[in-house]
Amino acid sequence: METKHAVEALSALAQESRLDIFRLLVRKGPQGLSPGELSEAMEIPPATMSFHLKELSRAGLLTSRREGRSIIYSADFDGMRTLIDFLLENCCSESGGKC
Numbered sequence: 001m002e003t004k005h006a007v008e009a010l011s012a013l014a015q016e017s018r019l020d021i022f023r024l025l026v027r028k029g030p031q032g033l034s035p036g037e038l039s040e041a042m043e044i045p046p047a048t049m050s051f052h053l054k055e056l057s058r059a060g061l062l063t064s065r066r067e068g069r070s071i072i073y074s075a076d077f078d079g080m081r082t083l084i085d086f087l088l089e090n091c092c093s094e095s096g097g098k099c
Contacts, residue, residue, distance in 0.1 A: 001082050001085070001086040005060065006087070008058070008060075009059045009061055009079070010083070012056050012058070013059075013061070015055075017048075018052045018056055021038060021042060021049075022061055022075060025038075025062065025073060025074055026077075026080070028075075029074070029075075033072065033073060034072055034073070035049050035073065036070075053073055060076060060079040061076055061079050061080065062074065062075060
């Protein structure tokens with residue numbers, strides 16, 4: 001992962017509502033939720049939810065799929081792991097690898 005992409009992902013999560021949305025979708029797993037279900041669960045207006053989902057998707061933290069007439073959003077676990085791996089890449093490298 002490039003630093004620029006890590007900054008985009010961290011910036012997307014550095015907003016309280018988006019962090020809460022992402023954490024809810026992590027708990028839901030691959031099943032995910034529709035924007036309407038997310039709006040209701042988070043008590044966020046649909047237009048605002050749409051904005052937050054777009055930002056999280058752009059940052060590589062969400063995936064979406066079509067189910068009938070609905071779009072279902074899920075946490076992108078590969079994207080999340082890539083970000084975590086980037087953050088831990090050099091963990092304790094200057095202390096002999098002893099964390």
